[in-house]
Amino acid sequence: VTCITLMTDFGNRDDSAGCCRGVIVGRAPDARLVDITHEIPPFDIRRGALTWINVLPYMPVGIHVGVVDPGVGTARRPIAVRTRRGDVLVGPDNGLLPAAAAALGGVSDAVELADERFMLQPRSNTFHGRDIFAPMAAALATGTPLGDLGPALDPATLVTLALPRPRWDGEALHCAVVYVDNFGNLRLNAGEDVVADWHLHEGDAVGVTLGGHRLSVPFARSFGMVPEGTAALIVDAYWHLMLAINRGHAAATYGVGIDAPVVLRRTGDGAKDAE
Amino acid sequence: VTCITLMTDFGNRDDSAGCCRGVIVGRAPDARLVDITHEIPPFDIRRGALTWINVLPYMPVGIHVGVVDPGVGTARRPIAVRTRRGDVLVGPDNGLLPAAAAALGGVSDAVELADERFMLQPRSNTFHGRDIFAPMAAALATGTPLGDLGPALDPATLVTLALPRPRWDGEALHCAVVYVDNFGNLRLNAGEDVVADWHLHEGDAVGVTLGGHRLSVPFARSFGMVPEGTAALIVDAYWHLMLAINRGHAAATYGVGIDAPVVLRRTGDGAKDAE
Amino acid sequence: VTCITLMTDFGNRDDSAGCCRGVIVGRAPDARLVDITHEIPPFDIRRGALTWINVLPYMPVGIHVGVVDPGVGTARRPIAVRTRRGDVLVGPDNGLLPAAAAALGGVSDAVELADERFMLQPRSNTFHGRDIFAPMAAALATGTPLGDLGPALDPATLVTLALPRPRWDGEALHCAVVYVDNFGNLRLNAGEDVVADWHLHEGDAVGVTLGGHRLSVPFARSFGMVPEGTAALIVDAYWHLMLAINRGHAAATYGVGIDAPVVLRRTGDGAKDAE
Numbered sequence: 144v145t146c147i148t149l150m151t152d153f154g155n156r157d158d159s160a161g162c163c164r165g166v167i168v169g170r171a172p173d174a175r176l177v178d179i180t181h182e183i184p185p186f187d188i189r190r191g192a193l194t195w196i197n198v199l200p201y202m203p204v205g206i207h208v209g210v211v212d213p214g215v216g217t218a219r220r221p222i223a224v225r226t227r228r229g230d231v232l233v234g235p236d237n238g239l240l241p242a243a244a245a246a247l248g249g250v251s252d253a254v255e256l257a258d259e260r261f262m263l264q265p266r267s268n269t270f271h272g273r274d275i276f277a278p279m280a281a282a283l284a285t286g287t288p289l290g291d292l293g294p295a296l297d298p299a300t301l302v303t304l305a306l307p308r309p310r311w312d313g314e315a316l317h318c319a320v321v322y323v324d325n326f327g328n329l330r331l332n333a334g335e336d337v338v339a340d341w342h343l344h345e346g347d348a349v350g351v352t353l354g355g356h357r358l359s360v361p362f363a364r365s366f367g368m369v370p371e372g373t374a375a376l377i378v379d380a381y382w383h384l385m386l387a388i389n390r391g392h393a394a395a396t397y398g399v400g401i402d403a404p405v406v407l408r409r410t411g412d413g414a415k416d417a418e
Numbered sequence: 419v420t421c422i423t424l425m426t427d428f429g430n431r432d433d434s435a436g437c438c439r440g441v442i443v444g445r446a447p448d449a450r451l452v453d454i455t456h457e458i459p460p461f462d463i464r465r466g467a468l469t470w471i472n473v474l475p476y477m478p479v480g481i482h483v484g485v486v487d488p489g490v491g492t493a494r495r496p497i498a499v500r501t502r503r504g505d506v507l508v509g510p511d512n513g514l515l516p517a518a519a520a521a522l523g524g525v526s527d528a529v530e531l532a533d534e535r536f537m538l539q540p541r542s543n544t545f546h547g548r549d550i551f552a553p554m555a556a557a558l559a560t561g562t563p564l565g566d567l568g569p570a571l572d573p574a575t576l577v578t579l580a581l582p583r584p585r586w587d588g589e590a591l592h593c594a595v596v597y598v599d600n601f602g603n604l605r606l607n608a609g610e611d612v613v614a615d616w617h618l619h620e621g622d623a624v625g626v627t628l629g630g631h632r633l634s635v636p637f638a639r640s641f642g643m644v645p646e647g648t649a650a651l652i653v654d655a656y657w658h659l660m661l662a663i664n665r666g667h668a669a670a671t672y673g674v675g676i677d678a679p680v681v682l683r684r685t686g687d688g689a690k691d692a693e
Numbered sequence: 694v695t696c697i698t699l700m701t702d703f704g705n706r707d708d709s710a711g712c713c714r715g716v717i718v719g720r721a722p723d724a725r726l727v728d729i730t731h732e733i734p735p736f737d738i739r740r741g742a743l744t745w746i747n748v749l750p751y752m753p754v755g756i757h758v759g760v761v762d763p764g765v766g767t768a769r770r771p772i773a774v775r776t777r778r779g780d781v782l783v784g785p786d787n788g789l790l791p792a793a794a795a796a797l798g799g800v801s802d803a804v805e806l807a808d809e810r811f812m813l814q815p816r817s818n819t820f821h822g823r824d825i826f827a828p829m830a831a832a833l834a835t836g837t838p839l840g841d842l843g844p845a846l847d848p849a850t851l852v853t854l855a856l857p858r859p860r861w862d863g864e865a866l867h868c869a870v871v872y873v874d875n876f877g878n879l880r881l882n883a884g885e886d887v888v889a890d891w892h893l894h895e896g897d898a899v900g901v902t903l904g905g906h907r908l909s910v911p912f913a914r915s916f917g918m919v920p921e922g923t924a925a926l927i928v929d930a931y932w933h934l935m936l937a938i939n940r941g942h943a944a945a946t947y948g949v950g951i952d953a954p955v956v957l958r959r960t961g962d963g964a965k966d967a968e
Contacts, residue, residue, distance in 0.1 A: 146718055148711075154457075154600035155430060155705060158472040158656075161423075161454035165477035168452055172419055172478070176452075177718055177726075179711035182704075185601045186665055197708040201823065202715035203722070213665055216640025268640040270655030273476065325704030326735045365766025365818040380820030381708075390736055390763055429732075429875035430705060433747040433931075436698075436729035440752035443727055447694055447753070451727075460876045461940055488940055491915025543915040545930030548751065 238304030257293030327392030513579030532568030602667030696755030788854030807843030877942030
């Protein structure tokens with residue numbers, strides 16, 4: 144059974160997610176429909192891409208519809224991209240798809256979603272999730288070949304998205320908060336390779352500068368390895384670093400949010416070991 | 419496979435939506451259960467009706483459970499209404515169902531949900547979504563004829579809902595905000611017929627009075643046809659007008675919300691063309 | 694078809710719920726996946742237990758995954774518990790499971806989820822919902838016997854949760870708000886047995902002390918039995934008492950929230966009848 148997943152910035156309150164679900168279950172009654180989330184912040188293409196990068200590797204190979212689409216109804220192209228893993232990503236050509244495809248082996252081929260036979264009629268200018276992306280996904284799920292949906296695109300022409308990268312300044316790692324999760328944990332764009340580079344072991348101190356605060360926090364395997372109310376630097380479930388407070392809310396405590404710069408430094412005895 | 423949809427004002431945090439899903443999957447294991455939304459504002463029958471009017475035409479013909487039910491446990495009747503399209507709407511007799519049925523071809527017949535064999539036992543007085551509407555929907559999905567659920571009702575006796583209509587005052591259209599969507603767009607109760615009546619083309623100016631503001635905004639095909647931060651009057655995906663700000667939040671910008679009066683006037687050269 | 698339900702404190706915005714859904718639909722493609730809620734307040738094990746106690750009796754017998762897990766990655770055990778009704782509850786050993794199992798006939802047997810063959814590889818220290826609980830549930834749904842997932846546990850060794858109980862002080866019932874629902878109703882831990890004990894009939898007055906307020910409110914069958922804006926004491930759908938305001942928001946009106954103490958007293962003529 145083919146799986147169709149949905150990720151949007153529509154919110155759970157509006158009519159939009161329900162309309163997309165309706166189009167899909169009506170046109171692809173045998174497909175399995177799975178919501179990823181509809182709470183991507185409005186217009187936040189980067190957050191959509193990062194969510195897909197985190198979630199899609201855990202989804203079965205399938206058809207993944209992503210709608211974070213501030214350019215709906217303009218010249219931006221509706222597209223579908225096949226990944227080397229075998230998925231098809233469906234959505235607007237605004238950078239959302241290639242970033243996620245990279246997490247699924249990369250883009251193998253792409254098409255512009257142009258064939259009006261697979262769109263709803265009449266078609267609105269403001270809701271292509273319902274009128275183009277959902278019915279195209281249903282067409283794919285019911286056996287329509289990708290190439291029938293429109294002309295092939297050169298993947299090199301797809302709009303790409305610059306994801307923020309950390310940088311080294313001497314022995315300091317300059318990174319940034321890329322997400323504040325439901326628990327207030329500060330998710331950083333620093334990868335777990337720092338843990339090996341710095342020979343970090345449970346309890347080793349790391350210097351953290353953020354939001355005007357200069358902290359020394361222990362590296363810890365998980366939240367509960369430090370006392371309640373205590374901060375720790377932890378490898379998150381996507382193998383990046385996060386700053387968390389056990390049973391607390393780090394973002395509120397430190398008064399920082401997405402895009403806040405964070406500087407990490409190896410401190411204490413471990414700093415010498417690592418040299 | 420029969421589709422059962424759910425729309426309620428229970429919220430996603432409470433136990434209620436989960437209970438209704440449980441009753442349905444337990445009693446109708448082969449039905450396809452689709453959530454529309456559980457974030458109808460508490461008690462807001464009109465918002466429930468408008469959501470159904472927008473979403474149900476995109477759902478396959480099926481059984482649609484709607485629970486916005488401030489009168490639960492009082493003399494208000496639990497009902498089911500068959501539409502000319504073939505759907506059955508299930509919910510309280512408070513205006514929710516007939517308004518939506520009108521969008522599906524109108525009411526063909528109706529019953530009072532009275533047969534206790536199809537209700538949960540014991541039955542609460544405060545949660546008929548779980549105890550009456552969900553099991554009745556499951557009974558329908560598993561082949562019970564509508565007429566077995568209770569006595570036929572004269573559709574003319576159903577409670578109806580007055581949806582707010584726009585009115586003309588000379589050349590000005592007096593309408594109202596009926597919804598603020600997830601992006602802050604102001605959804606109006608003015609239909610797209612104004613576009614033809616006023617011969618509006620991309621970029622034509624329209625005068626908009628709302629919340630003490632007197633604006634002149636362009637008519638635009640979609641959000642991204644005007645610069646970021648700029649307001650535009652746009653036909654929404656349900657063929658009504660909306661006032662939107664490209665990548666902005668119109669409701670917050672103008673300090674208005676649901677039921678705010680809005681006056682639209684044709685202005686500029688186009689106003690003469692339209693005469 | 695086996696039903697797998699999900700209840701977590703992940704929120705609907707984060708990537709976590711989508712990851713769990715993906716693991717389950719990928720590994721148990723024929724199971725029916727049903728969300729209960731992902732909006733348990735962060736770390737609130739008690740709220741998770743109460744939600745399960747309310748919802749699971751309305752779910753078909755199946756596999757129920759509950760993740761409210763502040764101790765993830767520490768020495769707390771991942772466990773699965775079979776209920777006498779035939780369900781298997783999957784989650785952390787922090788009190789969540791036994792409380793809910795009691796509502797399903799009690800615990801019949803339990804295992805520690807230890808066999809790494811049924812976990813994701815690599816496995817994180819901070820997201821056992823995805824890496825242990827979801828794949829273990831999928832293994833059960835696809836026919837793996839409970840005993841294959843790890844060594845049997847003595848149910849008497851499971852961590853238990855103390856749920857707050859009301860107490861009598863003379864003729865006064867001292868209880869507490871255990872939940873504020875989506876409508877602002879104050880859900881109490883007082884059972885409906887008080888209604889029979891006090892011979893309460895529609896409209897009988899009950900004295901309520903909460904948040905510095907001393908009220909006399911009628912006992913009512915449902916919200917709409919009292920005028921709009923009026924408070925009433927009502928038996929809720931889980932056979933406990935709640936203080937509600939018809940079409941109002943009791944929690945905001947009285948300025949109280951979860952754990953607020955509430956004292957109930959039989960007053961008026963009925964008080965004499967009850968003696």
